[in-house]
Amino acid sequence: MSDVEVSVVLPAYNEAATIEETVETTLSTLAAFLPAGSFEVIVAEDGCEDRTPEIATRMADADERVRHVHSDERLGRGGALSYAFRQAEGETLVYFDTDLATDMRHLEELVESVRSGEYDVATGSRWLPENRADRPAKRGVPSLGYNTLVRLFLRSDLQDHQCGFKAFDRAAALDLLDEVEDEHWFWDTELLVRAQREGYRVKEFPVDWTPKGDSKVDLVRDVFGMGSQIVRTWWQLSVSPRITRKVSMTAGSLLVIAALVLAVTVVFDPAAVLDAISGADGVVVAFSGVVYLLSWPLRGQRYRDILARLGHDSDTWFLTGAIFISQTGNLVFPARLGDGVRAYVVKARRQIPYPTGFASLAVERVFDLLAITVLAGSVLVGLVVTGGTDQVAQAIAADVPPVTIGDDTLDPAAAARTALRVAAVVGAAAIAGVAVIVVSARRDSDLVHRAVTALSNDSYAQYVSGIVEQFVGDVETVVADRGAFLRVGVGSLVIWIVDVLTAVVVFAAFPSIELSPSLVAAAFFAVSVGNLAKILPLSPGGIGLYEGAFTLIVVGLTTVTGPVALAISIVDHAVKNAVTIVGGLGSMAWLNVSLTTAVEESQQSGEIEPEAD
Incomplete structure (x- = not known):
């Protein structure tokens, strides 16, 4: 059994110039x-990448109190500390930055606060009133913010979360590391926040601290990295535990019901909507289901x-069934939980790994969004060119009176026209994005890495660019193959054109509707915008959205009345959902798949998170 009570870990990356002096100072301070x-x-x-490894090895060979973990x-930084903590022998685990910015006279208080058993966690602070930390503005202002x-989002009681001067009880640390x-x-912050949430005794005490070396606010690490981690931790600790499947389904359903009730009772006459639905030709409506199928x-x-381009072969009918099941899951469960079902099905039935399953789903969603946006963007750009946006703008602003702010009066119709023109620019940009992806996929260069690291050379930039590269790489794997790109791209356009044609057939089922080229164009735009609205995972299947x-688009672009437009949208969506559910139930029986089991298994895979479309 080891006699070691205290393990001090020094995280070192390219510290050849200072590591030997730091170790010697640490040893002498501890020995005191x-x-x-x-x-x-x-x-x-x-x-x-420098001589730090050989220096550390030499010191470990010369002094039994020194160990080198490579x-x-x-x-x-956090990963290296976690790795070393798990190999440490002491019951009190300590770490501080190797630049010794914190005055080492505080080390005894840090160690003894935990070693004595009085606290589970101890951390130095540069922000308590009684300390004398030298904080120049370029460090102090970002640190304070x-x-x-x-403290605001994660409900922490501490003043300083990033001071590199901390100690932990071993049992507490190992327990927390499983959650971090x-x-x-962000490793330091997450440890301290989770320690407080778990009820561990945390001591924060003032330290004298002197900045050493060059430091700067890093756009990627500090703004994107730290900010996103605060949001992620807040969601995990404060929001996610309260969102059970029952709560989310209930809330989403109530939201949609409220929206539909408001639309029907306030904007339109409910009786007129129901009359329009009942007057639709049932045979034509049924035929629309065949078209959608x-x-x-x-x-x-x-x-x-x-999947073939990503290195896995399968058959069309099996994959059609898997898609039926996953889309049925999206109709039953909120937050697009059904998306993960497909990865489970292809893993369970065709041994396609989860990462590939989710990656392929992400690629498909990108092409879906591009196809929908190309359809919607093309119509919207055409409307702007021909002046057709005036009709939509007037419809949007029909019941909105002018708003006076000071001496200025805001015209709702003018504001709507401006918004539509902006949307047209976005649509054109999305179409141009297809070309950018194609060009970048055919160039032997690392555009993502170069773009991110142009903003920052910090190690976190490498981490961020790696995540983005993984996603973009999967897309570009398909795009880089001209044949695969054409097949997937053209296939996506055809799929969504059929989706629009289904709606056109539904239009034809209503006696008051006379099909015309302008109405078909409006249908393309309405279906495309409707599907884009479903991107927000606020309700199962995007019902209501x-x-x-x-309805808004159809009323704005055509002479179709509000009640009839709403009736068409309801029937169109109902037909598509009915086909999906029937196909999903048949596929579940054919492939012997339980939807609830598939959702649970896909959530527990833990290898990669599914992309939301």
């Missing part, structure tokens, strides 16, 4: 208040092309 043989100093060398790959956000997800600069084998074929967007 701890018994001989009761402590160790671990150099957590994180994939260094990592071949960069683990990140960051710590304020952490960040491996980089034709798009499903096309979906299966497109998914087969994507689709109808609202569809």
Whole structure:
């Protein structure tokens, strides 16, 4: 059994110039208040590119109190600390930054606060009133803002979360490390926040601190990285535990019901909507279902092309069934939980790994969004060119009176026209985005890495660019193959054209509707915008969102009355959902898949999160 009571970990990345002096200072400081043989100093060398590894090895060979923990790959600051903590022998685990910015006279208080059993966690602070930390503006202002956000969103009682001077009880640390997800600069904050939430005793005490070396506010790490981690932790600790499946389904359903009731009772006459639905030709409505059914084998074929390009072969009919099941899941469960079902089905039935399943789904969603946006954007750009946006703008602003602010009067119709023109620019940009992806996929250069690192050279930039590259790489794997791109791209357009044609057939089922080229164009736009509205995962299947967007566009672009437009949207969406459910139930029986089991298994896979479309 080891006699070591205290393990001090020094996270080191390319510290050849200072690491030896830091270790010697640490050893002498510990020896001044701890018994001989009761402590160790671990150099957590994180994939260094300089002489740090050989220096650390030499020190460990010369002094039994020193250990060298090596990592071949960069683990990140938090990852290196976690790795070393798990290999440490002491019951009190300590770490501080190797630049010794914190005055070492505070080390005894740090260690003894935990070693004595009085606290589970101890951390130095540069923001308590009684300390004398030298904080120049370029460090102090961002630090103050960051710590304020952490206290506000994560309900922390601490003043300073990022001071590199902390100690932990071993049992508490190992318990917390199982929950901490960040491996980089947010690691400290997440540990302290989770320690407080778990009820551990946390001590914060003032330290004298002097900045050493060059430091700067890093756009990627500080704004994107830290900010996103605060949001992620807030969601996990404060929001997610309260959102059970029952709560989310109930809330989403109530939201949609309220929206539909408001639309029907306030905007339109409910009786007129019901009369319009009852007057529709049932045979034509049924035929629209047949038309929509034709798009499903096309979906299966497109998914087969994507998987083949990612290195996995399968058959069209099996993949069509898998898509039926996942889309049925999206109708039953909120927040598009059905998207993960497909990854489970292809894993369970065709041994396609979860990462590939989710990656292929992400690629498919990108092409879906591009196809929908191309259809909507093309019509919208045409409306702007021909002046057709005036009709939509007037419809949007019909019941909205002018608003006076001071001496200025805001014309709702003019504001709507401006918004539509902006939307047209976005649509054109999305179409141009297709060309950009194609060009970048055919160039032997790392555009994502270059773009991110142009903003920052911090290690977190490498981390962020790696995540983005993984996603873009999957898309570009398909795009880079001219044949695959054409098959998937054209297939996506055909799939969504069939989706629009289904709506056109539904239009034809209503006696008061006379089909014309302008009405078909309006249908293309209405269906496309309706499907874009469904991107927000506010309700199962986007029910309510689709109808609202569809009705607004049809009323604005055609002479179709409000009640009839709403009736058409309801029937169109109902036909598509009915085909999906029938196909999903048949596919579940054919492939022997339980929808609830598939959702649970896909959520527990833990390898990669599904992309929302």
